[in-house]
Amino acid sequence: MQSDVNSVGYLDYKGKHSGILAWILSTDHKRIGLLYLMSTLSFFAVGVTFGFLMRLELIAPGRTIMDAQTYNSIFTLHGIIMIFLFIIPGLPAVFGNFFLPILIGAKDVAFPRLNLLSWWLYIGGGLLAIISVFLPGGPVDTGWTFYIPYSIRTGTNVLPALMAAFILGFSSILTGLNFIVTIHRLRAPGMSFFKMPLFVWSLYATAWVQILATPIIGITLLLVVIERIFGVGLFDPALGGDPVLYQHLFWIYSHPAVYIMILPAMGVISEIIPVFAHRTIFGYKFIAFSSLAIALFGSMVWAHHMFTVGMSDTAQIIFSLLTFLVAIPSAIKVFNWVATLYKGSISTDPPLLYALAFIFLFSIGGFTGLIQGALSVNMHIHDTSFIVAHFHYVMFGGTGFGIFAAMHYWFPKMFGKMYNMKTAKVGFWTLFVGFNVLYFPMFVMGWLGMPRRYYDYLPEFHIYHFISTIGSWILITGLIIMFTNFIKALRSKTKFTEINPWGGETLEWSIPNVPPLENFEVIPTITAAPYEYKDNEELLTKEEN
Amino acid sequence: MIFGSNHIDLVNGAFWFITGISVVLLAMITFLMIYFVFKYNRKKGKKAVNIHGNTTLEIVWTVIPVILVMAMFWYGWIGYRDLQNPPKDSMIIKVTAQMWKWTFEYDNGVKTDSLYVPVNKPIEVNLHSLDVNHSFFIPAFRFKRDVMPNKNNSIWFLPAKVGKYDIACAEYCGLNHSAMYSKVIVMPQQEFDEWMKMELAKKNASVTQPLKTIDSTSTKQK
Amino acid sequence: MSSVAEHTTEHVHRDDLGSRMGIWLFLFTELVLFGGMFLVYAVYRFMYQHEFHIAAKELNTLIGTLNTLILLTSSLTMVLAIVAIRKDNKYLSIFFQMVTILLAFGFMVNKYFEWTTKIHHGIYPGSETLLAKGNGEVLFFGLYYVMTGLHGLHVLIGMVLIGVMTRFTMTGTVNSDKYIHLEAAGLYWHLVDIIWIFLFPLFYLIT
Numbered sequence: 001m002q003s004d005v006n007s008v009g010y011l012d013y014k015g016k017h018s019g020i021l022a023w024i025l026s027t028d029h030k031r032i033g034l035l036y037l038m039s040t041l042s043f044f045a046v047g048v049t050f051g052f053l054m055r056l057e058l059i060a061p062g063r064t065i066m067d068a069q070t071y072n073s074i075f076t077l078h079g080i081i082m083i084f085l086f087i088i089p090g091l092p093a094v095f096g097n098f099f100l101p102i103l104i105g106a107k108d109v110a111f112p113r114l115n116l117l118s119w120w121l122y123i124g125g126g127l128l129a130i131i132s133v134f135l136p137g138g139p140v141d142t143g144w145t146f147y148i149p150y151s152i153r154t155g156t157n158v159l160p161a162l163m164a165a166f167i168l169g170f171s172s173i174l175t176g177l178n179f180i181v182t183i184h185r186l187r188a189p190g191m192s193f194f195k196m197p198l199f200v201w202s203l204y205a206t207a208w209v210q211i212l213a214t215p216i217i218g219i220t221l222l223l224v225v226i227e228r229i230f231g232v233g234l235f236d237p238a239l240g241g242d243p244v245l246y247q248h249l250f251w252i253y254s255h256p257a258v259y260i261m262i263l264p265a266m267g268v269i270s271e272i273i274p275v276f277a278h279r280t281i282f283g284y285k286f287i288a289f290s291s292l293a294i295a296l297f298g299s300m301v302w303a304h305h306m307f308t309v310g311m312s313d314t315a316q317i318i319f320s321l322l323t324f325l326v327a328i329p330s331a332i333k334v335f336n337w338v339a340t341l342y343k344g345s346i347s348t349d350p351p352l353l354y355a356l357a358f359i360f361l362f363s364i365g366g367f368t369g370l371i372q373g374a375l376s377v378n379m380h381i382h383d384t385s386f387i388v389a390h391f392h393y394v395m396f397g398g399t400g401f402g403i404f405a406a407m408h409y410w411f412p413k414m415f416g417k418m419y420n421m422k423t424a425k426v427g428f429w430t431l432f433v434g435f436n437v438l439y440f441p442m443f444v445m446g447w448l449g450m451p452r453r454y455y456d457y458l459p460e461f462h463i464y465h466f467i468s469t470i471g472s473w474i475l476i477t478g479l480i481i482m483f484t485n486f487i488k489a490l491r492s493k494t495k496f497t498e499i500n501p502w503g504g505e506t507l508e509w510s511i512p513n514v515p516p517l518e519n520f521e522v523i524p525t526i527t528a529a530p531y532e533y534k535d536n537e538e539l540l541t542k543e544e545n
Numbered sequence: 546m547i548f549g550s551n552h553i554d555l556v557n558g559a560f561w562f563i564t565g566i567s568v569v570l571l572a573m574i575t576f577l578m579i580y581f582v583f584k585y586n587r588k589k590g591k592k593a594v595n596i597h598g599n600t601t602l603e604i605v606w607t608v609i610p611v612i613l614v615m616a617m618f619w620y621g622w623i624g625y626r627d628l629q630n631p632p633k634d635s636m637i638i639k640v641t642a643q644m645w646k647w648t649f650e651y652d653n654g655v656k657t658d659s660l661y662v663p664v665n666k667p668i669e670v671n672l673h674s675l676d677v678n679h680s681f682f683i684p685a686f687r688f689k690r691d692v693m694p695n696k697n698n699s700i701w702f703l704p705a706k707v708g709k710y711d712i713a714c715a716e717y718c719g720l721n722h723s724a725m726y727s728k729v730i731v732m733p734q735q736e737f738d739e740w741m742k743m744e745l746a747k748k749n750a751s752v753t754q755p756l757k758t759i760d761s762t763s764t765k766q767k
Numbered sequence: 768m769s770s771v772a773e774h775t776t777e778h779v780h781r782d783d784l785g786s787r788m789g790i791w792l793f794l795f796t797e798l799v800l801f802g803g804m805f806l807v808y809a810v811y812r813f814m815y816q817h818e819f820h821i822a823a824k825e826l827n828t829l830i831g832t833l834n835t836l837i838l839l840t841s842s843l844t845m846v847l848a849i850v851a852i853r854k855d856n857k858y859l860s861i862f863f864q865m866v867t868i869l870l871a872f873g874f875m876v877n878k879y880f881e882w883t884t885k886i887h888h889g890i891y892p893g894s895e896t897l898l899a900k901g902n903g904e905v906l907f908f909g910l911y912y913v914m915t916g917l918h919g920l921h922v923l924i925g926m927v928l929i930g931v932m933t934r935f936t937m938t939g940t941v942n943s944d945k946y947i948h949l950e951a952a953g954l955y956w957h958l959v960d961i962i963w964i965f966l967f968p969l970f971y972l973i974t
């Protein structure tokens with residue numbers, strides 16, 4: 001058995017189980033990564049459908065295809081699924097699981113069984129969320145923020161939804177814990193922290209946020225559960241509880257959570273850009289540390305979601321100020337990425353296109369974040385569709401496109417097949433156009449005073465909603481093109497054996513496509529930093545770092 | 546110029562200030578990306594150059610953004626400051642929100658479901674909710690304030706122009722959240738006084754006792 | 768890296784330091800979890816100082832103190848159990864583990880009586896007597912039930928864990944050379960203890 005540990009790819013490796021069991025009981029980080037990919041994508045499909053339905057409803061004022069109650073449930077489920085089931089596990093659990101051990105020259109993560117457990121928890125939570133839709137009482141309709149007191153007044157299935165989110169939090173914590181230990185203990189000989197690929201750095205920062213922030217949401221949601229069952233009164237204003245306190249607790253987690261979403265995507269971009277520019281990354285250390293800086297500052301700005309609840313002026317000032325400062329590390333990253341293109345030798349393959357689109361869309365999302373961070377402006381645009389546009393730009397234009405980039409970048413390594421470049425580019429442009437047509441109008445309406453979570457709206461907003469809905473159709477077309485392209489590639493018989501198609505210098509490109517169970521026959525010894533393209537001419541400067 | 550009448554300008558100012566800077570920076574970044582992609586394209590077959598970094602540059606593009614965002618913060622703050630301290634002479638109106646309607650009560654006990662105010666007089670609204678969170682939002686006046694069951698927020702504004710403007714509910718509050726609209730009607734002073742006279746007459750004619758101040762404690766008993 | 772050698776030989780390699788790291792991180796998340804609750808407590812304590820003091824009088828300081836002592840001793844016996852296994856004294860270790868479980872059980876019994884008496888006095892979430900009192904007291908008892916309840920849950924989990932460890936020690940899965948599991952259970956038990964050390968003064972001694 002030792003033999004085919006290194007000869008056969010992980011896909012057709014025979015362990016003690018066979019069939020589906022060989023997957024759902026596998027402790028191999030690569031198989032678990034694929035499990036996560038399949039499950040996140042399935043939940044994602046559900047979330048997308050909900051989004052699509054919302055757009056249909058909003059194409060014209062008044063009732064179009066559903067009643068208000070349904071709409072309220074749909075945007076809630078859309079939010080819960082996209083946040084807790086798709087975007088948070090999206091990169092760390094899928095590509096982190098698959099590539100973190102390979103990138104640091106390890107055979108697996110530190111706790112393989114724990115890793116499998118967190119997938120099971122994830123599935124458990126996900127199914128619970130889905131089941132809650134069909135239980136009597138009707139799907140939860142509180143918005144993904146579960147604001148008190150509405151969430152303890154409404155008759156819908158809030159409990160299962162809360163429990164689902166709670167379980168998912170657990171899964172996320174375990175993944176983070178696993179990654180931290182892995183990075184500390186399992187780096188190949190010679191791989192010092194500053195020889196780690198930047199994706200690993202970003203996962204490291206993310207993992208810390210995961211284990212530090214997630215317990216807070218855990219306990220908070222648990223308290224709401226207890227509140228609903230026993231009426232303890234901890235949050236219920238009727239019993240002296242304080243809804244504002246709930247909002248604080250919720251955002252103490254949920255703002256850091258947005259950095260759990262974006263940091264790994266930033267890591268992916270930092271991998272892709274040097275590879276396709278075929279040169280060293282610009283300012284390695286600055287990019288690495290800015291991840292930690294984001295993780296750090298990101299945990300101190302939560303109340304910018306609550307500027308309108310009437311906090312003291314001091315609180316308002318501090319949180320607004322910090323909100324603006326947290327933008328700086330992101331700025332540093334963006335500038336270094338752009339600088340990495342300078343004097344490169346750039347090939348515009350699909351992964352790079354997605355990476356550049358990430359920079360563009362994330363910047364728009366980020367800048368509008370600054371607009372929201374300004375106190376006076378926030379008074380006007382808080383809880384309008386301006387916010388909705390902001391977070392779709394960062395979450396989906398940012399992280400979403402980051403995931404797309406990762407898929408196009410690592411696809412040949414994961415499956416030993418290659419997708420069609422032309423189709424991929426067509427898909428990309430359709431997505432890109434559709435995305436902006438879908439979400440940009442929301443900025444305009446938001447500024448004109450269109451509140452969010454609105455089933456119906458005043459006629460003056462019709463035109464913007466209409467354009468936006470058209471955009472969603474273009475976007476979905478792009479999605480379909482992209483995924484059919486992948487599926488075609490997977491179906492095709494022709495194996496793709498070129499080990500290093502993009503000319504990357506990180507470890508995954510030194511092992512066969514469809515890596516063997518234990519990734520490396522011999523654990524490599526690392527001597528150089530990543531992305532040293534030795535064949536380039538060196539530019540000698542004293543500012544080298 | 547009357548104190549506070551420039552609130553709308555301050556908000557718009559801050560908004561366009563930040564947007565302006567953003568557009569410039571975004572254009573710059575996008576242009577550079579595209580320019581590099583063409584100039585240093587692999588098809589040209591030139592060798593790439595390894596540039597590991599440049600500390601002076603890093604400092605430059607850390608310090609400049611810091612300065613910019615500090616300016617943004619300040620612009621945002623001065624526009625907010627005013628909202629906090631209503632002038633002494635402002636007219637106080639009690640606003641009660643419930644699923645899913647607004648009620649406005651004047652100090653003389655007159656109750657209405659749209660907000661009638663005289664032009665150019667500072668209005669202080671005291672916000673109460675009978676059930677869940679709502680948010681008192683007047684898009685045209687560029688502000689909103691959450692309305693909560695256990696917390697008596699208040700905010701003030703100065704209606705500078707005669708006209709009818711929308712009042713929306715900007716905090717999700719269940720089924721008819723999106724239908725929780727009302728209007729603020731800004732009228733010239735004497736017109737307002739006449740309107741108020743009529744309302745008072747109506748009120749004294751009918752035998753409706755003024756709605757007693759309900760707050761969280763009274764919902765407790767059920 | 769040290770572990771590389773054994774790395775290449777077996778797939779699931781052994782790395783006690785790594786495991787210890789993992790355990791500490793986990794305990795850390797547990798602390799943050801309770802930290803959230805202490806935050807809630809702090810806020811309401813600040814909002815309703817006076818009523819919290821009145822309400823605290825209702826709690827039986829004697830039982831509280833007793834339980835504190837019980838938990839502290841149980842932590843000690845747990846340590847002794849680990850020392851024993853290190854010294855390869857299997858049966859002594861098993862003995863101390865059982866004592867620990869017994870003490871934990873004693874703690875739960877105490878809790879049971881404490882809670883039931885409260886409930887007999889009609890003090891429980893949503894009860895007439897409680898709602899008749901001021902908001903501050905409602906919150907105090909709300910927090911009391913939730914936090915001690917959550918802690919009690921941890922005690923139960925701890926008991927199960929240690930129980931499993933006793934089994935492992937018998938079968939020899941845990942032995943003088945490989946006692947990381949027992950150590951983990953021990954650390955967990957100390958956490959449960961520490962949390963109580965915080966809960967005790969916050970609820971019983973603020974009168």
Ligand code: HEA
Pocket residue numbers: 145258259261262304305306323324326327328330331332334362363364365366367369370372373374378381382383387390391394395398399570574610613614
């Ligand atoms: C991936 C997720 C993600 C990310 C990365 C961000 C990033 C940021 N967000 Fe966003 N945000 C959300 C997800 C995210 N957000 C979500 C989901 C909500 C709504 C929740 C809800 O209510 O449902 C929200 C809401 C939200 C609000 C509350 C709005 C309201 O409800 O009133 C605010 C307010 O300050 C805010 C600000 C910011 C800021 C300043 C950043 C910054 O980190 C952005 C930094 C990036 C840049 C600035 C661009 C790149 C930099 C350059 C191109 C260089 C030039 C830069 C400078 C000159 C500084 N966000």
Ligand code: HEA
Pocket residue numbers: 037040041044047048049050051052054055058075076078079080082083086087090094142143144145388392395396399400401403404407452453454455472475476479
């Ligand atoms: C990642 C998060 C995410 C994503 C991708 C989306 C995708 C979409 N969203 Fe969004 N949305 C939210 C998160 C997200 N949403 C949240 C948190 C809210 C707030 C809910 C609340 O108010 O409580 C919200 C609310 C929200 C609203 C506002 C509801 C309201 O306030 O009334 C609307 C309205 O049109 C909308 C539309 C859409 C549409 C049409 C899509 C999509 O259908 C567009 C089509 C999707 C794609 C083209 C795919 C994108 C692909 C990826 C992201 C990567 C793929 C991943 C792998 C391959 C692993 N969403």
Ligand code: CUA
Pocket residue numbers: 643644645678679680714715716717718719722723725
């Ligand atoms: Cu009232 Cu929304």
Ligand SMILES: [Cu+2]
Pocket residue numbers: 254255258301302304305
């Ligand atoms: Cu935030």
